[in-house]
Amino acid sequence: EVQLVQSGAEVKKPGESLKISCHVSGYDFWNFWIGWVRQMPGKGLEWVGTIYPPDSDSRYSPSFQGHVSMAFDNATAHLQWSGLRASDTAIYFCARRYSGFEYFDYWGQGTPVIVSS
Amino acid sequence: EVVLTQSPATLSLSPGERATLSCRASRTISDYIAWYQHKPGQAPRLLIYGTSYRATGIPARFSGSGSGTDFTLTIASLEPEDFAAYYCQVRTDWPPTWTFGQGTKVEIK
Numbered sequence: 001e002v003q004l005v006q007s008g009a010e011v012k013k014p015g016e017s018l019k020i021s022c023h024v025s026g027y028d029f030w031n032f033w034i035g036w037v038r039q040m041p042g043k044g045l046e047w048v049g050t051i052y053p054p055d056s057d058s059r060y061s062p063s064f065q066g067h068v069s070m071a072f073d074n075a076t077a078h079l080q081w082s083g084l085r086a087s088d089t090a091i092y093f094c095a096r097r098y099s100g101f102e103y104f105d106y107w108g109q110g111t112p113v114i115v116s117s
Numbered sequence: 118e119v120v121l122t123q124s125p126a127t128l129s130l131s132p133g134e135r136a137t138l139s140c141r142a143s144r145t146i147s148d149y150i151a152w153y154q155h156k157p158g159q160a161p162r163l164l165i166y167g168t169s170y171r172a173t174g175i176p177a178r179f180s181g182s183g184s185g186t187d188f189t190l191t192i193a194s195l196e197p198e199d200f201a202a203y204y205c206q207v208r209t210d211w212p213p214t215w216t217f218g219q220g221t222k223v224e225i226k
Contacts, residue, residue, distance in 0.1 A: 035215065037161075037217075044202070044204060044217060044218070044219045044220040045153070045161065045206075045220070046217060047214070047215040047216065050215065059212075061215075062118075093160060093161065098166070101149055101167040101170070102151070102208035102215070103149075103151035103163060103166040103206065104151075104153075104163065104206075104215075105166075105172065107160035107161055107162075108160060109160050110160060
């Protein structure tokens, strides 16, 4: 069974660092990109970036480029910040990208991140 | 960069009614439109991919259509569990970008 299990909720202060994770299982993770999607409070879904596990080749949305970074190791994808802002408060989902028809077929349960002083 | 505009923002309907959700692209795109259902506190759920293919386990009351710049998700007869937010999504080749529409909320009238 394909599963993406994300790390738990985080409460941080502005300027702090954070790394959230997404452990994947039930499939050959070398063959699928992993994407990250943000949902700010009361808002819709926004693509953050996508990473290819074999070589960590990454694509970032221009809206997030330079503010977040992605990594993959030990069957786990990571999304990290070196300087959080209050506007990073959101739920972050990881999802498996299915190439070809280009959709996200399996999703993690989401990691709520609250950034507040 | 392509922009996906969904309409209406909110659709107020009763169980048993037909729901028609629109997704319009700012330029002609491939047939790689996907649709997702999202309920609060849950992960988004893939409904439709490749514009018209139902994902595994998705009921036949959900259907997708369209081409070029105009795409539609139709729910033939709303069930109580269908009241949720719905998003269209496309991937463009260059730069490689995955874009979501802003969503349509289907609420109980």
